[in-house]
Amino acid sequence: MTLPRNLKRNLRRILRGFGAASGTATVPGAGGKALEAWIFMRLAMAARATGHWDVTLRQGDGTVLPGGAVFAFATSQSGIQPASSTGPCYVLLEHRVDPDKRLELHGSLQWEGRSRATHEIDVSAIPANVAEALRLGGGGRPRGLPVVAVECKDKNTTGVPDEMRQTLARMFDLALVARPPRPTPPCRIYEPVTGVTWGQRSESYRVFFSLGTFAVARVGKFSRGASRLGLHYTIQRSGRIYDPACSAIAGLERSFRDTLSNLDHY
Amino acid sequence: MELVQLLNEEGFGDLAGELLIEISLGRESDDPFDEELEEDAVGDIEVGFTEPEDVLREPVAEADQLGVALKFIESQLIGPVRHLAEAEAIAGRLARSSTDWESERDAGVTALASDSFSDAMRIVFRPPPDRSSEILRRTEAPGSTRWADALSRALLRLAEDRGRT
Numbered sequence: 001m002t003l004p005r006n007l008k009r010n011l012r013r014i015l016r017g018f019g020a021a022s023g024t025a026t027v028p029g030a031g032g033k034a035l036e037a038w039i040f041m042r043l044a045m046a047a048r049a050t051g052h053w054d055v056t057l058r059q060g061d062g063t064v065l066p067g068g069a070v071f072a073f074a075t076s077q078s079g080i081q082p083a084s085s086t087g088p089c090y091v092l093l094e095h096r097v098d099p100d101k102r103l104e105l106h107g108s109l110q111w112e113g114r115s116r117a118t119h120e121i122d123v124s125a126i127p128a129n130v131a132e133a134l135r136l137g138g139g140g141r142p143r144g145l146p147v148v149a150v151e152c153k154d155k156n157t158t159g160v161p162d163e164m165r166q167t168l169a170r171m172f173d174l175a176l177v178a179r180p181p182r183p184t185p186p187c188r189i190y191e192p193v194t195g196v197t198w199g200q201r202s203e204s205y206r207v208f209f210s211l212g213t214f215a216v217a218r219v220g221k222f223s224r225g226a227s228r229l230g231l232h233y234t235i236q237r238s239g240r241i242y243d244p245a246c247s248a249i250a251g252l253e254r255s256f257r258d259t260l261s262n263l264d265h266y
Numbered sequence: 267m268e269l270v271q272l273l274n275e276e277g278f279g280d281l282a283g284e285l286l287i288e289i290s291l292g293r294e295s296d297d298p299f300d301e302e303l304e305e306d307a308v309g310d311i312e313v314g315f316t317e318p319e320d321v322l323r324e325p326v327a328e329a330d331q332l333g334v335a336l337k338f339i340e341s342q343l344i345g346p347v348r349h350l351a352e353a354e355a356i357a358g359r360l361a362r363s364s365t366d367w368e369s370e371r372d373a374g375v376t377a378l379a380s381d382s383f384s385d386a387m388r389i390v391f392r393p394p395p396d397r398s399s400e401i402l403r404r405t406e407a408p409g410s411t412r413w414a415d416a417l418s419r420a421l422l423r424l425a426e427d428r429g430r431t
Contacts, residue, residue: 003268009419011420016350018343018413023404025391026346027281034353035347037389041356048360055303057387067361072392072401081395088392129431156341158294158321219341223321242345 060087113173144189
């Protein structure tokens with residue numbers, strides 16, 4: 001179809017301006033992670049909105065990110081980085097009443113599984129005591145099943161069962177249904193050098209996966225087969241995540257708030 | 267298609283390629299399955315029907331290709347900008363102390379991303395230290411969706427013009 005000349009000229013001008021304004025920072029697959037950043041910030045605000053959590057933006061050395069500064073979102077992290085003001089930023093959640101309830105929200109953090117394979121998770125939550133031990137100890141990958149793990153798929157296509165199987169395989173490798181190598185006691189998450197641990201072990205994968213917020217968030221929808229698999233293993237299907245007529249992002253926020261209120265049981 | 271060529275010429279070559287592939291593969295068949303309405307059905311293991319592993323597609327008629335292209339650009343170019351802008355606005359609000367935020371909330375101050383982008387915080391995307399790629403950032407003001415809105419309006423004019431012919 002031939003575009004009318006005036007519309008084509010106008011569209012070219014706007015595409016040029018759009019490209020100069022955004023570059024590839026927001027184009028899916030080009031390195032930017034707009035979907036991840038959006039979900040990340042929505043979850044952080046959902047925590048603050050409960051009134052039970054202090055939520056602060058942090059620099060890579062653990063200090064508060066000053067107003068007017070830039071939030072450096074990681075596009076890939078090989079683990080928690082050593083403390084440095086130039087490291088990726090993150091969000092710290094601190095319960096207002098219980099000082100032991102502290103979590104960090106990270107983008108693109110790599111976790112290490114039981115097989116020693118690494119798994120990068122687009123948006124994940126790690127207990128602050130484990131993250132701090134890693135940060136102050138020169139960096140490293142946490143081990144265990146995150147409290148929150150959201151995979152973000154910015155394509156408009158329909159999610160198929162294989163995609164959900166990948167997510168399950170990742171969670172299977174991370175879940176500490178067997179105890180970690182001694183002397184680390186049974187736990188949910190730990191840091192291998194100092195032995196700092198958090199949470200409880202579960203003997204059943206389905207029980208483990210029901211304790212936390214695990215989700216695949218995608219721009220498209222999910223097939224019936226993918227949904228069936230996700231439903232059985234309590235992996236939330238947040239499809240059509242950008243569509244304001246859908247309740248996907250609200251559902252994800254609700255799940256996160258539930259996870260935060262049930263942390264004692266994890 | 268001229269729109270694909272335009273995308274390619276203006277620096278969106280990868281996206282133009284994806285759009286071409288999307289059109290050549292065909293439109294995903296309209297599966298009436300909607301989990302929000304049918305969650306009980308998904309959990310019913312007694313039904314026992316099987317479904318194909320791959321998503322079924324049907325060819326896109328030439329007359330429908332522009333519509334497919336416009337939806338693709340909306341979801342892959344415009345949507346991400348709008349949502350990153352919202353993330354920047356939220357980051358700006360989070361950067362204010364919890365006390366300040368609660369005072370505003372209790373006073374009924376509700377800020378939408380587009381209203382409060384003067385307080386928005388820039389978000390950049392940092393590559394891992396072992397890679398030499400650049401930090402990705404927008405040059406538009408944090409929280410602003412000016413160019414995304416302009417592109418959306420231009421696409422709407424295209425669709426309206428197509429509807430008239």
